[in-house]
Amino acid sequence: xxxxxxxxxxxLLLTGCVSVKIESSRDAGFQKDIQKIFIVAVASRExxxxxxxxxxxxQLRFRERNIQTEFCLxxxxxxxxxxxxxxxxxxxxxxxxxxxxxxxxxxxxWRSTGPTYGPNGFSGGSSSYSETTKIVGGLRDAESQKEAxxxxxxx
Numbered sequence: 001x002x003x004x005x006x007x008x009x010x011x012l013l014l015t016g017c018v019s020v021k022i023e024s025s026r027d028a029g030f031q032k033d034i035q036k037i038f039i040v041a042v043a044s045r046e047x048x049x050x051x052x053x054x055x056x057x058x059q060l061r062f063r064e065r066n067i068q069t070e071f072c073l074x075x076x077x078x079x080x081x082x083x084x085x086x087x088x089x090x091x092x093x094x095x096x097x098x099x100x101x102x103x104x105x106x107x108x109x110w111r112s113t114g115p116t117y118g119p120n121g122f123s124g125g126s127s128s129y130s131e132t133t134k135i136v137g138g139l140r141d142a143e144s145q146k147e148a149x150x151x152x153x154x155x
Contacts, residue, residue: 023152030148036068038095040086042102044076100138
């Protein structure tokens with residue numbers, strides 16, 4: 001199986017993140033020769049264009065490796081029409097694997113280190129505003145629906 005971790009790392013770089021935690025799991029028994037990949041991305045309104053440009057680049061890299069791809073972008077606010085269209089395209093394409101990329105969770109808020117005390121009493125503390133995004137990527141066998149690979153980037 002060809003590595004797709006660099007692709008997810010490229011998506012991470014495009015988001016301009018400072019700190020990252022990566023969790024990855026791979027089915028060691030999955031040894032399929034991949035010729036066709038159907039890519040499904042779930043995006044918010046704010047990052048639709050980012051996903052489109054990243055997917056164009058991803059498809060180019062796969063094409064360089066003689067792997068055929070189809071791409072489907074679904075808005076996180078979709079009421080079903082986009083998912084239905086993607087399902088029809090998936091059925092018509094007959095891929096070896098389906099790659100799923102999307103924002104899994106998002107949280108933001110103030111983080112405080114709390115007050116600190118020194119030899120002279122209260123010496124202050126600090127707080128900062130931070131955002132956490134969880135980008136989830138996965139690869140599953142199109143025939144058996146079995147998960148072959150999953151990666152979570154906590155940014």
